[in-house]
Amino acid sequence: MNLQSNQIKNEIENLTSLNKSLKDFVYRVSHDLQSPLNAIKGLVSFIELEGESENTSEYLGMIKICLDRLDESIKNNLQYSKNNFLDLDLTEISLRKTFKDATDVFFSRIRSSGIKLQIDIDQKAPFFSDKFRLNSLLVNLIDNAIKYQKKDEVNKSIIIKGVSDDEKFRFIISDNGIGISPMYHDRIFEMFFRLSGLAEGYGVGLYIVKETIETLQGLIEVKSDGMNGTTIVVELKNFKR
């Protein structure tokens, strides 16, 4: 009897927390979508008001930036909702191939910004996890490592190293970019958190990363003195059969 009421209590707690995260999610989606949409509305009203003028191409340029943001936030939200509302899909994963696929997405950006990328994955045992979530995690982390490089650095580099065994897969992604000041290390995984002056993103990338890592039963740690790059350490559970 007692056991049963405990189970019910747990179930209610789970549902309450799921309900809360759904509410947050809806709020975030509407904010992400509405923010660029409202800006587009404003800009279109200028064009209506002025007719074609010397400013038109500037307005159109800004509208295009807003559309890119819309596009990006729809992708982000899709990723996030898949992570939150789909069950874990465990399969055997070739780690080397997964990392290659995740970095291939960035091939042209890595080349055009002159970043030297080094990947060293040592897979010692079959690794089981959720392929989709692992990929989303990697894409987010590598995207940050590329985005936050120092503009005037001559030897831009990203080093990825990983070792897997029966129990876990541990990897690091290390860059020599602008770094993250230690005072923000606790806050960077919060929803909407952005570092001042780098208002490029929406402040959801690392939030999605954290949520994904929790689902994969892993840990994440950030190491950076705020000047000499960032090292992200991730440890993921091997859901071996």
Place this chain on the structure above:
Amino acid sequence: MSSNLHLNFHRVMVIDDNQIDKYIIKYVVSTKKFSDVILDYDCADKALEYLTENQNNLSMLPQVIFIDINMPGMSGFDFMKVYDKLSYILKNTCKVFITSATNVSDSDLYKLDDKNIVSFLQKPITRNHLEVIQNLVY
């Protein structure tokens, strides 16, 4: 009718990290000749520095402040907490309008209930908003 009123302000302050949103407010303010000077800030702490420095200098203070809620570092609501500690002259001069792309989330609604906030405005800021503000302030 109200759009013909030449009741413009001397100084208006705009605080928004989103450059396009800020551009839109500045555009509307300047085409509507709503203000002689626009004080333009990307973040709340820099704006607070200005306000603190000039809190007893009436001629330097903005009559209207537009501040966005979602900003990196200090949010619009964080700004309001510090703002409340500024001088009486300042709080009596500046009319604060808080802006956001969406309605305020349920968990933040109570923060709008602040005696220093005149009203909440949903972006994009338009000429109509400015007319409403003129009517409210004058």
